[in-house]
Amino acid sequence: MATLRDIRRHIRAIRNIEQITRAMQMVAAAKMRRAQARVAAGRPYALAMEEVVADIAKVGKEYRHPFLSKREEGPGVLILVTSDRGLAGSLNVNTLRAAHSYMLRHFGPRYQVVALGRKGVDFSRRMQLQMLHHRIGLPDQVSSEDIRPAVEEAVRAFLEGGAREVVLAFPAFRNLLTQVPTVKVLVPVPPRSSAEGPQTEGDYIYEPDARAVLERIMPAYLEAEVLHAVRELQASFFSAQMVAMRNASSAAGDVIRELSLTANKVRQAGITRELMEIIGGAEALHASQR
Amino acid sequence: MAIRVRVLAADRPLLEGEADFLTFRGADGDLGVLPQHAPLLTWLKPGEVMVRQGERETYLFIEGGFLEVLPQLVTVLAERGQSSSELKLEAVEEERRALQERLTRGGEPAAAQLRSALDVAEARVVAAQLQRRRERE
Numbered sequence: 001m002a003t004l005r006d007i008r009r010h011i012r013a014i015r016n017i018e019q020i021t022r023a024m025q026m027v028a029a030a031k032m033r034r035a036q037a038r039v040a041a042g043r044p045y046a047l048a049m050e051e052v053v054a055d056i057a058k059v060g061k062e063y064r065h066p067f068l069s070k071r072e073e074g075p076g077v078l079i080l081v082t083s084d085r086g087l088a089g090s091l092n093v094n095t096l097r098a099a100h101s102y103m104l105r106h107f108g109p110r111y112q113v114v115a116l117g118r119k120g121v122d123f124s125r126r127m128q129l130q131m132l133h134h135r136i137g138l139p140d141q142v143s144s145e146d147i148r149p150a151v152e153e154a155v156r157a158f159l160e161g162g163a164r165e166v167v168l169a170f171p172a173f174r175n176l177l178t179q180v181p182t183v184k185v186l187v188p189v190p191p192r193s194s195a196e197g198p199q200t201e202g203d204y205i206y207e208p209d210a211r212a213v214l215e216r217i218m219p220a221y222l223e224a225e226v227l228h229a230v231r232e233l234q235a236s237f238f239s240a241q242m243v244a245m246r247n248a249s250s251a252a253g254d255v256i257r258e259l260s261l262t263a264n265k266v267r268q269a270g271i272t273r274e275l276m277e278i279i280g281g282a283e284a285l286h287a288s289q290r
Numbered sequence: 291m292a293i294r295v296r297v298l299a300a301d302r303p304l305l306e307g308e309a310d311f312l313t314f315r316g317a318d319g320d321l322g323v324l325p326q327h328a329p330l331l332t333w334l335k336p337g338e339v340m341v342r343q344g345e346r347e348t349y350l351f352i353e354g355g356f357l358e359v360l361p362q363l364v365t366v367l368a369e370r371g372q373s374s375s376e377l378k379l380e381a382v383e384e385e386r387r388a389l390q391e392r393l394t395r396g397g398e399p400a401a402a403q404l405r406s407a408l409d410v411a412e413a414r415v416v417a418a419q420l421q422r423r424r425e426r427e
């Protein structure tokens with residue numbers, strides 16, 4: 001059986017861990033609130049961009065941008081949005097699994113990756129995937145400039161590299177407890193059902209002309225999607241980390257309680273033993289004096 | 291008869307509501323939009339967007355973006371923007387001066403980026419001047 005001193009040392013160690021997990025929980029909670037506000041504020045822009053591009057896919061006839069046509073062949077490009085750090089439960093694992101299974105199904109094991117976040121970089125190395133671009137250490141307050149190089153690589157892979165699809169994977173933020181691994185095709189632009197979108201017959205009037213406008217808006221659409229995905233990731237990450245750290249703190253508390261109980265039992269047993277010895281000794285002395 | 295309008299920046303919505311008349315700085319020049327306008331798609335130069343509803347006119351400054359006009363809905367996608375009333379003329383003039391200085395000194399690695407930043411700064415100065423004139427009236 002462990003000595004009292006061992007148990008006490010164990011308790012101290014776990015108490016230290018608990019302090020760290022509690023601190024991380026509070027930091028994550030503060031960052032989570034800010035990230036959550038940013039994801040909510042940025043969502044209308046990303047959704048509207050999707051709508052506009054889908055409208056173009058539906059009614060635009062004057063100039064068909066390459067992003068609007070399906071391709072039969074070519075490699076797949078995965079834009080993989082993960083966190084740099086762990087300690088966030090199964091957040092990244094779930095995203096990687098969903099993304100990988102989609103890519104395997106459609107493109108086999110040799111697809112290309114644009115990795116934003118260390119977990120995705122590590123994964124791509126492990127799976128020996130071709131990485132077109134990677135970026136670690138995106139700031140909490142991410143802007144279009146931060147993700148532009150990644151988007152440019154993806155655009156190049158499609159326009160010049162003959163890729164068949166550009167796919168985006170990230171954990172979508174629903175609420176504190178729910179983050180949904182999301183895999184969506186960005187290019188070719190997915191068509192909308194006929195009920196949605198502009199109820200017009202004709203094409204747009206383009207200024208200055210269809211080609212010039214589309215060549216500008218398509219990269220901007222990718223940027224909007226990727227920027228929003230990073231914001232979704234950040235809100236998801238801090239939520240998942242906060243929950244994971246809360247669980248860790250409460251598990252540490254449980255262990256400490258159990259160990260304290262054992263420590264007290266051991267201490268009590270020691271006291272009892274000592275008492276027995278004293279009483280035994282006293283009895284013996286008493287008997288010898290009689 | 292009004293038209294639904296939304297002006298959205300990448301980090302926050304700037305305006306959502308209804309309008310009777312709107313003006314923009316389009317790729318081919320300034321343009322005005324009334325309800326039931328034909329579908330139109332263009333990019334926007336850095337500058338002001340005006341939204342008139344009844345007697346009220348709202349001015350927003352955007353650093354360029356895209357405009358989609360549908361008969362019932364106008365969408366402005368601007369990467370960055372703010373209300374014109376937040377522009378301080380002295381501050382934006384100072385920003386423009388600093389950019390000009392850096393560009394004339396040369397040796398900057400990203401000169402093209404700097405030039406487009408200067409374009410935005412110029413537009414911001416114009417918007418701030420317009421805003422000041424409106425405030426004096």
